[in-house]
Amino acid sequence: MSGNTRQWKKLFSRPSGYLTVLVLALYLGFALATEIHDVICRHRHETPIFEIADPDNANAAPSRKHPLGTDYQGRDVLVRAVAGTASALKVGLISSAIAVAIGVTLGSSAGFRGGFVDDLVTWLYSVFASMPSLLFILAFALLVSRGFLPPGAMKCVRVVSQAINTDPCVLAVYIAIGLTGWVTICKVTRAETMKLRRSSFVDAALVAGVPRRVIIRRHILPNLAHLIIIYFTLTFAGAIMMEVIVSYLGLGVQTAPSWGTMISDGQQRLWRGEWWEIATATGFMFLLVLSLNILGDAIRDAFDPKSA
Numbered sequence: 099m100s101g102n103t104r105q106w107k108k109l110f111s112r113p114s115g116y117l118t119v120l121v122l123a124l125y126l127g128f129a130l131a132t133e134i135h136d137v138i139c140r141h142r143h144e145t146p147i148f149e150i151a152d153p154d155n156a157n158a159a160p161s162r163k164h165p166l167g168t169d170y171q172g173r174d175v176l177v178r179a180v181a182g183t184a185s186a187l188k189v190g191l192i193s194s195a196i197a198v199a200i201g202v203t204l205g206s207s208a209g210f211r212g213g214f215v216d217d218l219v220t221w222l223y224s225v226f227a228s229m230p231s232l233l234f235i236l237a238f239a240l241l242v243s244r245g246f247l248p249p250g251a252m253k254c255v256r257v258v259s260q261a262i263n264t265d266p267c268v269l270a271v272y273i274a275i276g277l278t279g280w281v282t283i284c285k286v287t288r289a290e291t292m293k294l295r296r297s298s299f300v301d302a303a304l305v306a307g308v309p310r311r312v313i314i315r316r317h318i319l320p321n322l323a324h325l326i327i328i329y330f331t332l333t334f335a336g337a338i339m340m341e342v343i344v345s346y347l348g349l350g351v352q353t354a355p356s357w358g359t360m361i362s363d364g365q366q367r368l369w370r371g372e373w374w375e376i377a378t379a380t381g382f383m384f385l386l387v388l389s390l391n392i393l394g395d396a397i398r399d400a401f402d403p404k405s406a
Contacts, residue, residue, distance in 0.1 A: 189272050279337060
């Protein structure tokens with residue numbers, strides 16, 4: 099049995115790893131069902147189920163018909179919370195992919211090449227680490243919403259946003275979260291690459307004349323795979339929470355269900371004892387983020403040589 103197979107079996111042999119994967123699969127099912135339902139409704143020019151309003155039952159408390167109550171338009175809170183999973187997974191996947199791609203590329207290059215490249219990457223992540231991430235995200239979203247980017251960039255944003263069934267401004271939020279979330283994984287990748295750079299198999303490849311980019315791709319990155327997976331899950335969780343904050347402030351998801359928007363809407367009626375909208379959105383977010391964090395810890399324990 100190979101080392102990787104044994105480590106993956108170790109991960110799924112633990113209740114925490116197995117249960118979190120099941121929870122994440124459930125959320126993924128919610129997101130896919132929401133996207134399919136939304137596309138079908140758009141094609142048929144029908145109102146999606148999560149947008150069906152019933153003004154006569156606005157702000158209704160939890161009941162048999164509406165297990166988690168309704169919002170100010172009479173829309174079912176549980177249905178909207180389930181539909182909000184699609185927005186959460188979109189931001190998690192897109193932002194984490196951007197952050198990991200940038201962080202791993204820069205970190206591995208800096209750690210392996212050293213010298214000027216290392217100094218440049220170190221300066222770059224120091225600059226980004228010093229920036230207020232939330233303000234950068236809000237500013238970037240505002241630039242896109244006002245059309246201040248170059249025409250070519252705006253066209254790309256529109257094409258991609260249509261492909262993933264979202265608004266250009268929301269896609270800008272996803273991209274901005276990714277552009278501010280790569281610093282930690284860059285630092286970790288750089289440090290680990292420096293250790294691997296001194297390994298005998300890397301020295302042998304250099305002596306054999308193998309190009310550096312090939313060494314990084316074939317020898318360095320496979321040894322960083324477990325770190326990439328761990329930090330991908332952690333970045334995923336952080337991106338979801340950041341999107342909730344941005345939507346809460348009114349610059350995130352507006353035309354689709356979002357947990358941040360639900361929390362923003364629900365807080366206005368919390369003082370009247372109408373707690374169900376905030377509680378539902380917060381509960382869905384909490385369970386997803388908790389599952390991602392537990393999965394990251396489980397992967398770390400399974401692949402950590404010291405725990406073998």
